[in-house]
């Protein structure tokens with residue numbers, strides 16, 4: 001019997017998106033859960049919980065239950081999925097009690113990590129759970145002809161991981177997955193500010209710095225940004241001015257790791273597909289693809305055209321949504 005799937009979930013380290021069959025994306029919020037540590041009750045999920053990070057009183061913690069693209073806190077992930085599935089199906093007007101779900105997983109995840117995702121989704125109320133590899137979903141979401149015998153190269157830079165894959169004939173021909181994504185760049189910025197200014201800043205401030213003045217290209221007009229943190233010597237609040245040139249240096253090493261993963265994947269490409277890659281180029285997706293100047297920097301480094309997916313932050317969710325219709329054809333997905 002053919003199973004029909006109703007929900008496609010992009011269970012990301014930074015954001016969780018749900019695509020409901022025939023309705024589109026009905027949930028798109030940060031993967032953050034606020035919990036009362038005394039009662040273990042979930043107080044908030046998504047945007048509201050993210051607002052609480054680093055600002056909560058002792059008994060409330062705001063946590064991100066996924067790390068590096070995989071589950072780090074099983075119970076909280078299950079609670080988050082239960083909330084998210086309920087909210088997304090309600091918004092879509094679905095009356096199904098136990099939906100069949102397709103969830104994406106990093107291509108570099110282990111069988112234990114994949115099993116944890118399936119179990120968490122089932123415990124959260126899903127009936128059948130089908131896994132699809134993130135770069136395949138990103139490619140489908142970016143409207144690439146994944147079923148054809150041509151090379152589709154996708155670089156999906158998420159919060160916790162970067163997935164690089166060459167997809168042809170519906171399958172992954174070569175791929176590299178590294179546990180470096182946008183979160184690592186935020187951490188690089190936190191470390192840099194601590195080292196050079198003796199000031200401690202939070203994750204959210206570091207993320208804002210990355211988005212506003214984080215550049216991949218050396219060649220850009222210098223920008224500055226004022227931020228506030230806590231002076232580690234005096235313990236008092238302090239305002240400092242950051243330069244985009246220095247931020248670029250701070251995130252450079254992590255960007256080089258991403259570049260290395262792209263190079264390694266292209267080197268693994270079968271010779272027959274290399275011509276396609278030169279002609280068709282590489283597609284960037286995921287929120288990390290939005291780093292200023294990244295597209296141009298990668299194109300310069302690998303001498304291959306680089307394009308940005310139409311909706312980088314939504315490609316994977318749109319891809320899982322489209323896969324709801326033709327999951328049987330996908331060779332790469334595992335059950």
Ligand SMILES: Nc1ncnc2c1ncn2[C@@H]1O[C@H](COP(=O)(O)OP(=O)(O)OP(=O)(O)O)[C@@H](O)[C@H]1O
Nearest residue numbers: 012013014015069158159160161182286287288290
């Ligand atoms: N404009 C921007 N400039 C730079 N980085 C951005 C921008 N917008 C979002 N990001 C970063 O993109 C990352 C989130 O991307 P995305 O939602 O694709 O990840 P995810 O799917 O949750 O993570 P993963 O795939 O690793 O599990 C975050 O690190 C965020 O800071």
